[in-house]
Amino acid sequence: MTAGANLFEQQARNRRLTVAWLVLFILFFAWLGFGGDLALYLAAAARTEGQVAYRFPWIGVVVTTIAAVTAWVSWRKGPQQVLWSTGARQLITPQSFEEKQLLDVVEEMAIAAGLPRPKVYVIDDPDPNAFATGRDAPTACIAVTTGLLAAVNREELQGVVAHEMGHVRNLDVRLMTLIASLVGVIVVLSNGMGRMLRGGGSLLGGRGRKASGPLALAALVVFVLWVITLILAPFISRIMAMAVSRDREYLADATGAELTRNPAALASALQKIETHEAPTTHIKEGAAHLCIADPLGRDVNLKEGRLADLLATHPPMAMRITRLKGMAFQQLKAAGKAPTA
Amino acid sequence: MGSILLLVVLAVIVLWVISAYNGLISLKNQTVNAWKQIDVQLKRRHDLIPNLVNTVKGSMSFEKDTLQAVVDARSKAMASGGGVKETAAAEGALTGALGKLFVVMERYPDLKSSQNVRDLQEELSSTENKIAFARQLYNDVATSYNTKQQQFPTNLVAGLAKAEHAELWEIEDQAERAVPQVDLSLQKPQG
Numbered sequence: 001m002t003a004g005a006n007l008f009e010q011q012a013r014n015r016r017l018t019v020a021w022l023v024l025f026i027l028f029f030a031w032l033g034f035g036g037d038l039a040l041y042l043a044a045a046a047r048t049e050g051q052v053a054y055r056f057p058w059i060g061v062v063v064t065t066i067a068a069v070t071a072w073v074s075w076r077k078g079p080q081q082v083l084w085s086t087g088a089r090q091l092i093t094p095q096s097f098e099e100k101q102l103l104d105v106v107e108e109m110a111i112a113a114g115l116p117r118p119k120v121y122v123i124d125d126p127d128p129n130a131f132a133t134g135r136d137a138p139t140a141c142i143a144v145t146t147g148l149l150a151a152v153n154r155e156e157l158q159g160v161v162a163h164e165m166g167h168v169r170n171l172d173v174r175l176m177t178l179i180a181s182l183v184g185v186i187v188v189l190s191n192g193m194g195r196m197l198r199g200g201g202s203l204l205g206g207r208g209r210k211a212s213g214p215l216a217l218a219a220l221v222v223f224v225l226w227v228i229t230l231i232l233a234p235f236i237s238r239i240m241a242m243a244v245s246r247d248r249e250y251l252a253d254a255t256g257a258e259l260t261r262n263p264a265a266l267a268s269a270l271q272k273i274e275t276h277e278a279p280t281t282h283i284k285e286g287a288a289h290l291c292i293a294d295p296l297g298r299d300v301n302l303k304e305g306r307l308a309d310l311l312a313t314h315p316p317m318a319m320r321i322t323r324l325k326g327m328a329f330q331q332l333k334a335a336g337k338a339p340t341a
Numbered sequence: 342m343g344s345i346l347l348l349v350v351l352a353v354i355v356l357w358v359i360s361a362y363n364g365l366i367s368l369k370n371q372t373v374n375a376w377k378q379i380d381v382q383l384k385r386r387h388d389l390i391p392n393l394v395n396t397v398k399g400s401m402s403f404e405k406d407t408l409q410a411v412v413d414a415r416s417k418a419m420a421s422g423g424g425v426k427e428t429a430a431a432e433g434a435l436t437g438a439l440g441k442l443f444v445v446m447e448r449y450p451d452l453k454s455s456q457n458v459r460d461l462q463e464e465l466s467s468t469e470n471k472i473a474f475a476r477q478l479y480n481d482v483a484t485s486y487n488t489k490q491q492q493f494p495t496n497l498v499a500g501l502a503k504a505e506h507a508e509l510w511e512i513e514d515q516a517e518r519a520v521p522q523v524d525l526s527l528q529k530p531q532g
Contacts, residue, residue, distance in 0.1 A: 097459065104467035111378060112474035114482075158470075261477070 010251065014171040017244065018178055022075075025182050026067050028233065032193065033063030035226045042219035066189075074181035079133040079141055079173075082180055082290065086282050088121035088143045098149040105158050106142055109165040112259040118142045118168060127280040128152065128273045131290035132164035133177045140168040145280060152269050159256055159266030160273075163292055166255025172248045176290050179241045187234045194230055245289035249314050250323065257327050267324035274317045293317065361495050365502040368486040372507050375479035376425075379510070382471040383418070383432060389468060390415045390439075393461050397442075400452050407438075407445050414438040425508040433512065436469065476510045483507035 037057035074081075094100035103120055110117040118134065121143035128148035134140030142164045144157075152160065167173050257263035273293045280295035288295055294314045314320075394408055414435040421431040443462070452458050486507050490499040 097456075097463065100460070101463055101467075104463065104470075108467060108470045108474050111382070111471050112477055114375065114378075114478045259474075 010170045014175045018175045021175070021179060021182060022071055025071055025186070026064065028186070028229070029067030029189070030060065030064045031229065032189075032226070033057070034060035035222060035229070036060070036063075039219050039223040039226055042215055042222060046213060046215035046219055067185075070185045071182065074178060074185065075135070078177040078181040079135065079139065082131075082133045082177055082287050083121055083141060083143060086123050086143065086287060088123045091120040091122050101154060102144065102149060102157065102161075105154065105161050106165075109158065109161045109259055112162070113165050113169050115140075115165070115169060118165075120144075122146060122149075123280075123282050125280050125282040126150075127295070128276050128293075129280045129283065129295050130160050130164055130292045131283070131287065132167045132173050133180075133290060134168065134173045135177070136171065136174060137168055140173055142168075145282070147276065147280075148273070151272050151276065155260075155262060155265040156269035156272065158260050159262065159269045160292055162256035162259040163252045163266060164256075165259060166252035167248070170248070170251060170255060172252065173290075176241075176245060176248070179244060180287055180290060183234075183237045183241050186237045190230050190233045241289055246315055249292075250320065253320055253324060254327070257324060261331070263324040263327035263331065267321045267328065270317060270321050270324070274321075289314075358498055358501075361498045362502050365486075365489060365495065365499065365504050368482070368489055369502070369504060371482045372479070372486045375475070375482045379472065379475040379479055382468060382475050383428070386435070386465070386468045386472065387415060387419055389461070389465055393442075393465060396458055396461055397446065397452060400449060404445050407442050410438045411435070411442050425510055429510045429512075432472070436472075439465065439469070480509050483509055 034057055036059045040059075041057075091099055091103060094103055099122065102122075106120050107117050115137045118132070118137075118140035119142070121141055123129075123143055123145045125145040126147040128145060128151040130142070130144040130148055132140060132142045142161065144160070148160065149157070167176070253263075253266060256266050260266070270293070280291070283291060283295035291314075390411060394412060398408065414431075414437075418428075418431040418435045421427045443466075446452055446458075446462075486504070489495050490502075490504040490506070
């Protein structure tokens, strides 16, 4: 029963990381706000030789408040936002045989995991893909595309749903949904502030009056650091999101195999998803790292190596499939039916 | 000084006994709950079978034996007591009988193509899966419960928590034991 011990470690790790992300997010915006204030203050001090009229850090207070509110909203509304952005519709009464089967399969996997049944959503998109979102097991949602329902058979669907149920059980959904909405906010706000900066840049430039001395230099240093953070934040936050997502995919594959005891079915489902090269148009970049396979169809996810390790949201598909087949082989060997080769 | 040390040691022991006791009780309740989950699914299967039998009866009149075997196995399973062993045996027989019926049904293309039968079959095979997964969960939980009460030092409080060995749901039927055939060719995916 090492799986049980692993599970609690994994859940604890995800809880810690969730808190860390929230703190980092708020700190980042506090720096953007108060750093701006500091630069303005130093610039003003340099111009007036210490006689500063600029005292209250308005930008800092406002930006930090906005960040705290967004973080809270992301926490509460993240799952709905993600689902809404993909245009998913909730599946309550099945309209077709495939939808009925999907509901059944989700319920089966919930039983296997010993969890309440997540809500089921369908996305009208011909490319096969799936993702899970939610804050915890009772609020979890699993969404699959119509393309997935058409492409895979019952056992393969079970493998995919088990993979998503693995994300739910390990509490990956909480962390990854939160990251999805936070990264979105960072990207939007950084762009917005960058634009504001171009407009109000003259405030700091001090072109009207000559300012020199250590205070002006300090203002310049703070200002440059501030701009660099603003420019790099979207990239860094995305790279961090990807790193979090990548190692969770292997784990969810393993949990999925543990639930169905049929790793080969998930392997063959992944193979089918892989052969559909078309991007999943309904799933935007923000939610990419939630999916079972990269919805953007980026080549970087197929490769291994340093660059791929940095930029891919998912481990290479070939590696995942090979690992699952390895599990299937172990299973056969344990049953005493391994092919002698 | 010595008495303080003694008090601390006593307090630690008491705290440990409480946490070990609570751990065992929690596992015991999880085991009971997992068993209830199986029960729910078994009941669902019992309810579905008459439907299936009535639907296919007309088209399969000459497969009387197969149908009768399912009906008999069902009533036997419903009559069986609450013990894990008896339930496992009776339900295993029902699973086997149903499996045979499904195999026979494959030979009737018009049955296979009927939407009604298709829905019923999905319903039943899903219930079969739910039973299997509920059983898997039960066995996992029961195993960790059993392990916990035998392991030192938790075994010292097992009596206090009235912990008893939970019986696993073993698969009796040889047919059910069979491992599905899997494709292990390590071919690289295209693209």
